[in-house]
Amino acid sequence: MLIDLLTHATAQAQQSGKLPPVTLPPVTIERPQNPEHGDYASSLPLKLARSAGINPLEIARELVSLIPPAAEIKSIVAAPPGFINFTLTDDWLAQQLESILKAEEAFGNIDLGHGSRVQVEFVSSNPTGPLHVAYGRAAVLGSTLSNVLAAAGFDVQREYYFNDAGNQMDIFGRSLYARYRQCLGDADAEVLSDGYHGHYMVDLAQAIINEQGERFLAIPESEAALQVGKLGAERLMAQIKGELDLLRIEFDGWFTEQSLYDNGQFDKVMEILRKGGHLVEKEGATWFTATALGEDKDEVVVRSNGVPTYLATDIAYHYNKFLEREFDRVIDIWGADHQGHVAGLRAAVGVLGVDLERLVLIVHQLVTVHRGDEVVRISTRSGDIIMLSDVIDEVGVDACRYFFLSRSANSQMDFDLELAKKEAPDNPVYYVQYAHARIASILRVAKERGITYADGDVSLLTSEPELTLIRKLLLLPEMVEVVVQTLEPHHLTYYAQDLATTFHSFYKLCRVISDDQALSKARLKLVEATKIVLARTLHLMGMTAPDRM
RNA sequence: GUCCCUGUAGCUCAGCAGGAUAGAGCGGCUGCCUUCUAAGCAGCGGGUCGCAGGUUCGAAUCCUGCCAGGGACGCCA
Numbered sequence: 001m002l003i004d005l006l007t008h009a010t011a012q013a014q015q016s017g018k019l020p021p022v023t024l025p026p027v028t029i030e031r032p033q034n035p036e037h038g039d040y041a042s043s044l045p046l047k048l049a050r051s052a053g054i055n056p057l058e059i060a061r062e063l064v065s066l067i068p069p070a071a072e073i074k075s076i077v078a079a080p081p082g083f084i085n086f087t088l089t090d091d092w093l094a095q096q097l098e099s100i101l102k103a104e105e106a107f108g109n110i111d112l113g114h115g116s117r118v119q120v121e122f123v124s125s126n127p128t129g130p131l132h133v134a135y136g137r138a139a140v141l142g143s144t145l146s147n148v149l150a151a152a153g154f155d156v157q158r159e160y161y162f163n164d165a166g167n168q169m170d171i172f173g174r175s176l177y178a179r180y181r182q183c184l185g186d187a188d189a190e191v192l193s194d195g196y197h198g199h200y201m202v203d204l205a206q207a208i209i210n211e212q213g214e215r216f217l218a219i220p221e222s223e224a225a226l227q228v229g230k231l232g233a234e235r236l237m238a239q240i241k242g243e244l245d246l247l248r249i250e251f252d253g254w255f256t257e258q259s260l261y262d263n264g265q266f267d268k269v270m271e272i273l274r275k276g277g278h279l280v281e282k283e284g285a286t287w288f289t290a291t292a293l294g295e296d297k298d299e300v301v302v303r304s305n306g307v308p309t310y311l312a313t314d315i316a317y318h319y320n321k322f323l324e325r326e327f328d329r330v331i332d333i334w335g336a337d338h339q340g341h342v343a344g345l346r347a348a349v350g351v352l353g354v355d356l357e358r359l360v361l362i363v364h365q366l367v368t369v370h371r372g373d374e375v376v377r378i379s380t381r382s383g384d385i386i387m388l389s390d391v392i393d394e395v396g397v398d399a400c401r402y403f404f405l406s407r408s409a410n411s412q413m414d415f416d417l418e419l420a421k422k423e424a425p426d427n428p429v430y431y432v433q434y435a436h437a438r439i440a441s442i443l444r445v446a447k448e449r450g451i452t453y454a455d456g457d458v459s460l461l462t463s464e465p466e467l468t469l470i471r472k473l474l475l476l477p478e479m480v481e482v483v484v485q486t487l488e489p490h491h492l493t494y495y496a497q498d499l500a501t502t503f504h505s506f507y508k509l510c511r512v513i514s515d516d517q518a519l520s521k522a523r524l525k526l527v528e529a530t531k532i533v534l535a536r537t538l539h540l541m542g543m544t545a546p547d548r549m
Numbered sequence: 550g551u552c553c554c555u556g557u558a559g560c561u562c563a564g565c566a567g568g569a570u571a572g573a574g575c576g577g578c579u580g581c582c583u584u585c586u587a588a589g590c591a592g593c594g595g596g597u598c599g600c601a602g603g604u605u606c607g608a609a610u611c612c613u614g615c616c617a618g619g620g621a622c623g624c625c626a
Binding site: 028030032033034037041043046049050056079080081082083126128163166167168171194283284285286287296297300301302303304305307309310311335336337338339340341342343363364365366368381406407408409410411412414423425426428430431433434435437438439440441442443444445446485490491493494497498501504505507508509511512513514527548549 | 551552553554555561562563564566567568569570571572573574575581584585586588589590591605606607618619620621622623624625626
């Protein structure tokens with residue numbers, strides 16, 4: 001609306017000759033950081049000053065005089081060096097509480113997606129071991145982003161991709177079979193150096209023995225390794241699902257690599273690449289000629305032993321996402337250790353005829369785990385693993401989620417196990433939740449005293465702490481929009497913190513239930529609206545909003 | 550050597566489709582509980598935004614170079 005007003009005023013100024021007929025830069029509105037500068041601001045005059053050859057402050061004054069008064073706007077002022085600042089009326093702000101109360105937890109929903117179908121694929125750890133701590137980051141990032149996209153009107157599908165075929169599973173199967181034989185007393189059985197050495201493999205082997213007995217000793221080794229590996233992978237998939245459950249991470253789909261072979265899509269994709277002239281045979285292997293598309297290097301898709309690489313199935317997987325299931329947009333969340341595969345995959349997906357605007361790869365930097373001063377090297381294969389589920393047990397789900405969410409995906413993250421345990425009680429999430437619990441407490445007291453406030457008059461809310469709080473509440477839909485546009489859900493944690501601070505400050509300054517009945521009712525409305533917004537924000541982040549702490 | 554990410558307060562990090570005095574949490578120091586939860590509030594102290602150039606009316610934000618840290622450059626994923 002403000003943009004329209006400004007655009008209109010500028011056009012008028014040009015018509016009347018007050019402003020030369022220069023081409024307009026895009027008219028933008030910002031939210032000033034300093035509240036004294038109003039609710040919204042535009043720097044349009046500064047941008048016009050040069051081409052118009054007029055002092056920006058003069059342009060600002062001219063435009064201000066041309067903008068007609070509107071009911072929602074208290075003031076429009078030109079400010080040096082050439083800003084136009086808009087301030088909303090107190091009454092309009094207060095009235096917005098009614099719409100929050102009416103919308104309840106739907107407040108914050110916006111319609112940016114128009115129901116378009118977007119898939120978010122994340123975690124996708126191989127079923128060769130339990131989830132270690134670092135996967136918590138991708139899990140929380142993906143689930144929060146999905147929640148926000150859903151709030152913004154997208155039809156979201158959350159998916160986990162299991163690499164349950166290929167090379168690594170082969171090694172996994174052989175490692176597990178070796179443990180199986182060891183458990184049954186075969187001292188000669190050995191886990192190969194490139195195999196999986198973790199202690200959980202012994203437990204896994206024992207579980208399979210308990211269920212299946214010794215029968216795999218009777219069949220040929222390679223076949224036995226295959227079958228034992230399959231059983232082990234199934235158990236681990238179930239375990240991984242359980243661990244994700246603990247962190248309250250939900251998926252709509254579990255996609256297996258194997259299915260790409262079973263339904264022929266893998267072969268189909270290879271055929272497309274071959275027909276397009278993107279494959280060559282070299283040194284006994286099949287290569288995808290990414291260099292012909294401007295990339296740095298070619299990539300092997302089928303090894304000389306006939307086994308496809310990870311990239312090959314990933315191309316087929318994306319064929320499935322775009323051409324078979326026809327998602328409008330696909331967001332993959334990868335760790336920085338996969339950064340090198342981005343270019344190759346994008347090139348291949350482009351070859352499939354997919355507009356690359358539709359494919360977004362979010363690459364988050366890695367999490368390094370410390371125990372005090374010591375860096376814990378994490379490797380599923382070597383078996384040095386800190387299980388996500390253990391950390392959740394010790395630190396708590398909400399604190400865990402908040403911690404993983406609170407940093408931008410682009411920043412490296414240190415997870416100190418000692419510190420996490422020690423500081424769990426100081427986690428900012430409790431500060432936010434405490435604000436929610438405090439409100440719940442106020443509402444309980446109101447109820448006990450039989451105070452009803454449906455008829456409260458919000459226009460009585462005119463003091464600075466009240467209006468500041470209302471302004472914060474109204475920011476939620478904008479936050480949702482920001483997260484959708486940037487795909488950076490960490491902004492939510494900062495918003496939550498900011499909102500809680502504003503509430504706590506209000507709480508100190510303004511007694512809600514007092515002798516002034518009318519004001520009490522109005523404030524109860526404000527406080528309930530705050531509770532709604534806090535709860536919504538916490539829920540978007542996958543956290544709980546407790547009524548008591 | 551090439552590519553990606555990062556360098557902002559003592560520590561951990563926001564801010565970076567350029568904008569008006571650079572923010573928060575933690576830690577340090579002061580105050581504040583007769584009344585709705587002190588897991589709270591108010592205040593103080595703390596910064597050449599890695600360094601050097603450049604673009605611009607305006608740069609923490611954009612460009613180039615350098616320095617430092619992390620990651621990737623496998624017929625592993």
